[in-house]
Amino acid sequence: MHSSMRLSLSLALFLVLFNFSLSYAASDPTYQSLLQCLSQSIPSQNASAILFSSNNPSYASVLQAYIRNARFNTSETPKPAIIITPTEESHVSAAVTCSQKVGFQLKVRSGGHDYEGLSYVFGKPFFILDMFNLRSISIDISNESAWVQSGATLGELYYNIWESSNVHGFPAGVCPTVGVGGHLSGAGYGTLMRKYGVSSDHIMDARIVDVNGKILDRNGMGEDLFWAIRGGGAASFGVVLAYKVKLVRVPETVTVFRVDRLLADDANATDVAYNWQSVAATTDNNLFMRMLLQPATRNRRRTVRVSIRGLYLGDANGVATLLNNDFPELGLTRENCTEMRWIDSVLWWTNIDVGTPAAVLLDRNINDADFLKRKSDYVQTPIPRDGLESLWQKMTQLGNVGLACNAYGGRMDELSATETPFSHRAGNLYKIQYSVNWDEAGNEADMNYTSQARELHEFMTQFVSKNPRRAYFNYRDIDIGTTENWSYEQGKVYGESYFTGNYERLVDVKTAVDPKNFFRNEQSIPPRT
């Protein structure tokens, strides 16, 4: 067929579908009620432009654009009736009040990285409030601060800071496509954590839409709500429009390194893992070390790879000298180290080739969405050598689950456990992330891989924090408890794992700001009844 003819046919088909979807939307009572309500505060052509009902030809692509876990992108996954995509703050206020009027739940999505899909899946009729259009960033280097809207990604924030200054950065996550909205409201950690703490420790102000649709800044919302949205997960309290954050200083040159040891080849590998546990949490604050423990195969035999990856806020000679003193078993040499600019270390940590222009951080689709499951734990006393030996056996037996161990200590020991809702401070040596990814669709694969992660988590009970067994809120894991009735007791199960004693204050804040519990999800903070 001639290409111009093909084009005309495609255009005609598109117009037919488009008209069909418009007329369908016009006959959909939910769409009509929402549009009518929104049109009372927004001009109606603007209101219809931000709504995607399920018959809109763009509905599927808008929905899927920010699904970051393929487990929640199947035909059985519950879908929103309508996706609302605000382009102005006033649209968010209108969406909050109108969703209540129409009687639908609202799921708020910024970057869509929630590991359990709680920002875009729900078991009852719901709308998604999708924040991706609200992503402006304004950097004020003279005051070392920035306003960042919640739909921005971490990569966009890092890049914008870098464009303004090569000696400033921000302590936040390793993956550049993570959204500011979820990440900062749930704490947010990365390679600057030992020097500067978590992202939410650097929030100076915020703009939030409350349950009445009012836009409030720090003064307007008061210190209790401002406390709650810095680590307690904003989804229980309102919709964050933007955060004002304090930037931090980074040197012009930093150093990264990676040392790998395979248990099958190296009798010393268990010593490296054992000693890492106490050194990584007590060494110089300028050094962050992550230990990755991964099942591997060597000469057709299953084994475990121990990888130590590090970022040092200084030069290569400095870190080589430091670790030859503190951690000689690692055998770090100057040759293992690469000096680079801080922004390039951001790329290095996310496995992007060094030398790639930093503007790659503006790409919102660097990573494909795998099927994945994550769980977390906190380790407070080193796992003994024989414990590590038994862990290697368990990991090789299971075959697919890896552990990413992230060192605490440093600044994390200096802040009190009640300063923000994020309470995992002094006393924690490191946090474990259990991680399994797969690419086969279907229930059988899902069952196989998720049960491996659960079995390893169960096995680790003997080595990790207890009463409560702690978990990191941003590593969402519905296995630790969910709620169907939003009672204080049900919330306490996961609430104390995520926030320990701060659960009580979060419940008080919730009771004060959203007593009827409009802002809710399967693991939200319930109001006191």
Ligand SMILES: Cc1cc2nc3c(=O)[nH]c(=O)nc-3n(C[C@H](O)[C@H](O)[C@H](O)COP(=O)(O)OP(=O)(O)OC[C@H]3O[C@@H](n4cnc5c(N)ncnc54)[C@H](O)[C@@H]3O)c2cc1C
């Ligand atoms: C590939 C990958 C890498 C990661 N790396 C790290 C890391 O290095 N460090 C780390 O700490 N975490 C990391 N995480 C976890 C990540 O921090 C959390 O999943 C975070 O909540 C994601 O934020 P988001 O806006 O992208 O997610 P979303 O799925 O959009 O939101 C997560 C939660 O926050 C709520 N929410 C989102 N926006 C708003 C808003 N504007 N107002 C109110 N509530 C809102 C949602 O409703 C949901 O409950 C990673 C996750 C993934 C998938």
